[in-house]
Structures are given as C-alpha cells and as structure tokens.
Amino acid sequence: MDNFKFYMPTRIFFGPGSVKKLSRAKLPEGKGLIITGGTSTTRLGYVGKVAEALREGGHDTLVYNKVQPNPTIEGVRECAKLCREENCSFIVGLGGGSSIDTAKAVSIMATNEGDWWDYIVGGTGKGQKIKNDGLPVIAVTTTAGTGTEADPFTVISNGEQKIGGGTDKTFPFLSIVDPDFMMTVPPHLTAYQGFDALFHACEGYIATCANPISEMFSLRAVELIGASLPTAVHDGGDKPARGNVALANTLAGFVESLSSCTGEHAIEHALSAFHPELPHGAGLIVISKAYWKHFFQSSGDKLVALARALGKTDASEPQHFIDALGDLMKNCEVAHLRMSGYGIVPEDFGKIADNARDTMGGLFRLDPAPLSREDIIDILRESYQ
Structure with missing residues (x-):
C-alpha cells in the first residue's frame, strides 16, 4: 500500500440552517468583509442572513459585491485594497467558487507584500512562497460545483491566463454548506x-x-x-x-x-x-x-x-x-x-x-x-x- 498524507484543517458545518452557526464562531475581534458577486445573494437574502448571524456574534460587516463569474486579478486587487483600508479582521466568501476563491486570494494579499500573482505558479506567475498566514476565511457556498469550501485552491484569471493555485495557508478557516442557500440555482x-x-x-x-x-x-x-x-x-x-x-x-x-x-x-x-x-x-x-x-x-x-x-x-x-x-x-x-x-x-x-x-x-x-x-x-x- 502506498504512503499518503491526510490534512484537512477546515471546520465544516453542513445542513439546512447551518448559517446560524456563524453567531457562535470563534473569530478575531473586529470587522468582517463579505465578498460576493452580482445581486442574487443580496436579493435572495443571503447577505442579510450572514451579516445578521455575524452581528449576533458581535461583528460588524461590510460588503464587496463586484466579483465576476470568472474572477479576475483586477477584482482581487480592488477587494484587497478595500480590506486593508477598512482594517478587516476576517473575510467571508459568499456565493459560488468565484466569490470564495476571491476571498482566499484577498486574505493572502491582506497580510503579505506584493500581489496575488506573485504567488502563482505557472504562466506569468512569479511562484514566490507565501510568508504570512492570511486572514481567516469563512466560506459560505451557494452552489454545488467547485468544492472550494473544502480545499485550499483558487482559480483567478489574468488576461488569457486562468490559473489555479493555493497552499495550506489558503484553506478556509470555517465553511458553511447550507443546502437551503442552493434551492434557487437555475x-x-x-x-x-x-x-x-x-x-x-x-x-x-x-x-x-x-x-x-x-x-x-x-x-x-x-x-x-x-x-x-x-x-x-x-x-x-x-x-x-x-x-x-x-x-x-x-x-x-x-x-x-x-x-x-x-x-x-x-x-x-x-x-x-x-x-x-x-x-x-x-x-x-x-x-x-x-x-x-x-x-x-x-x-x-x-x-x-x-x-x-x-x-x-x-x-x-x-x-x-x-x-x-x-x-x-x-x-x-x-x-x-x-x-x-x-x-x-x-x-x-x-x-x-x-x-x-x-x-x-x-x-x-x-x-x-x-x-x-x-x-x-x-x-x-x-x-x-
């Protein structure tokens, strides 16, 4: 039998109503940045439910809602700038893989020098080692496709290069998999x-x-x-x-x-x-x-x-x-x-x-x-x- 390793550091809450667990999550004191895309997560009330659960836990939040279906390096940079300016303590990726992948990349940019593309291996990425842990990421998935709530990987586009990347430092800290948030996917x-x-x-x-x-x-x-x-x-x-x-x-x-x-x-x-x-x-x-x-x-x-x-x-x-x-x-x-x-x-x-x-x-x-x-x-x- 081959040798292998098992490492899965993300705490996952699965099932209907799991979003309420956020009110008791052990998160750093301070403000959280909710990263999402488009209007559906707001219109369907998901942003409000996440914000309310965090508010019950004593955390204020602000929202970045411009993530694209194929997230871009420009969007990551803009969101990271907001995260640093607002001195956020943790990040919530709310939506599909695009939002959660953006959250992972932003968490690293918030605590490390340079650009996310500095840490990408392949293409024009510089392949540098991530020195510092990122901000804690909470993944709240509204789709069932990418598995990004249970892995360390991100997929970000830079022009005509769409590259996945990730390390042990980009696992979510906590993931919410609530099927109630997936009922309206076309x-x-x-x-x-x-x-x-x-x-x-x-x-x-x-x-x-x-x-x-x-x-x-x-x-x-x-x-x-x-x-x-x-x-x-x-x-x-x-x-x-x-x-x-x-x-x-x-x-x-x-x-x-x-x-x-x-x-x-x-x-x-x-x-x-x-x-x-x-x-x-x-x-x-x-x-x-x-x-x-x-x-x-x-x-x-x-x-x-x-x-x-x-x-x-x-x-x-x-x-x-x-x-x-x-x-x-x-x-x-x-x-x-x-x-x-x-x-x-x-x-x-x-x-x-x-x-x-x-x-x-x-x-x-x-x-x-x-x-x-x-x-x-x-x-x-x-x-x-």
Whole structure:
C-alpha cells in the first residue's frame, strides 16, 4: 500500500440552517468583509442572513459585491485594497467558487507584500512562497460545483491566463454548506456545477497521486451525483436531492485536497481563459468523452468502478463509463452543448493546448497516461461540433 498524507484543517458545518452557526464562531475581534458577486445573494437574502448571524456574534460587516463569474486579478486587487483600508479582521466568501476563491486570494494579499500573482505558479506567475498566514476565511457556498469550501485552491484569471493555485495557508478557516442557500440555482447552472463536482471526484480517482482516503471520497461523491443530480436539475426545490449534490460537492473538495485534478481541468481552464463566457462546467462536459477515452488502457479497472458508481451497476469495460457519462448528460439536458456555441474555432486549438500546458502543466503530470500537445489538440478536435 502506498504512503499518503491526510490534512484537512477546515471546520465544516453542513445542513439546512447551518448559517446560524456563524453567531457562535470563534473569530478575531473586529470587522468582517463579505465578498460576493452580482445581486442574487443580496436579493435572495443571503447577505442579510450572514451579516445578521455575524452581528449576533458581535461583528460588524461590510460588503464587496463586484466579483465576476470568472474572477479576475483586477477584482482581487480592488477587494484587497478595500480590506486593508477598512482594517478587516476576517473575510467571508459568499456565493459560488468565484466569490470564495476571491476571498482566499484577498486574505493572502491582506497580510503579505506584493500581489496575488506573485504567488502563482505557472504562466506569468512569479511562484514566490507565501510568508504570512492570511486572514481567516469563512466560506459560505451557494452552489454545488467547485468544492472550494473544502480545499485550499483558487482559480483567478489574468488576461488569457486562468490559473489555479493555493497552499495550506489558503484553506478556509470555517465553511458553511447550507443546502437551503442552493434551492434557487437555475437548472442549467445546477447541471454545470454538478458536472464540475463530478469531474473533481473522477479526476482525483484516476490521478497518479490518488490514495485510499481520496478514492473513498471520490466514489461516494460520484454515487451521490449519479443518483441525485438529475432530480436537482429538474426539481430545484427537492431538498434531499439538493442536499445529496451539496454533500457530493464537499466530498469532491476533499478529493481535490487529498488527490488532485488532472489534465481535463487544465484543458478547460485554457478554453474558458480565451472564452470567459464559457461556463467552466459546460466546458468540462464538452471535452469529457474525448478526454476520458485516453485512459482505457492505463485505468480500465478504475473507469469500470466509476461507471458502476454512476449507476451502471453491470459495467464491465471502460467504455461503459463513457456511456454512463452520456446517460447523465441526457438526463441533465446538457448533451446538446457544443464548443461552437461559445465562439471556439478549430484554428485556435494549438493556442489552447499551449496555454493549458504553460499555465497548468502540472496537472498533466498527474494523468495516468501521458498526453502530448497533439493528444490535447486531438481531444479538442474530437470534441468540436
């Protein structure tokens, strides 16, 4: 049996009404900065509920509400400036991965010199070591897709570079996973986010750094998504289905912390770096079948196990995992997605492949079989319609 390490320092409160736990959380004295995006978290009352719970605990708050769906380095800098000027003691990321990832980056910029991009490895990042602990981050997730409430990673865009990063210093201090905050996510976004969580679990299962603990979380997350994501897509008010998908997402976050994503995520990050209008989960759906076919020889037994976890209980060969993916796509009404619908053209495939290798090349080293530049272009070509 291989050696492995287990480190998951985030305290997680899961379940309906969990946001109320914030009133008793042991946080530093002083003001909290709530980081969120758009208007929905305010309109639906989530900002107010978080602020009220913190107020009961003796904390004032202020709100930054300009996070973009693909968060940018410019937004991180603006938010960090506000955090320092207001002398905030802790940070709340409220929303999907964009808000929570921004909160993680801001927490480091608030206590360290320089810029978040100084600490990014890959692309034009400087790869410097983070010296000081960041401000405590509270993650309050309103989506079930990124798993960022249970891992240390952030994904921030800098022009045409969309790069993930993170260290032990960027784990959330505390996370709230309250399915009541997810009931109004539209069907198509529920599907995109659910597939993102699915691929976190599946990639972590085949990654060369997988271990017995991550594999356990992977298979359980895949089981929950296969059983409940279609229901959550078609009936967003179904509390058991929403709860199961939320749990799957958090378990997949554990997988990211204990194992890793692989080349599928590197390819998609390049796609959505050039085409920010492409939702991350939609991009993963589009390239997934072509990507996973590359591992029939190296990971056949694991693909069979994933197919069975998705509900294809009689699976006996790797192709059955591709079949199970196709069935789930149909049941979640996302099988129609096409690259061409987002302005992606075949002439750019080489540029996309180079971007993926330059910005997040480390993920390809965790694939169970090597993917060359031409392999990546072939995946894009096969996925294109």
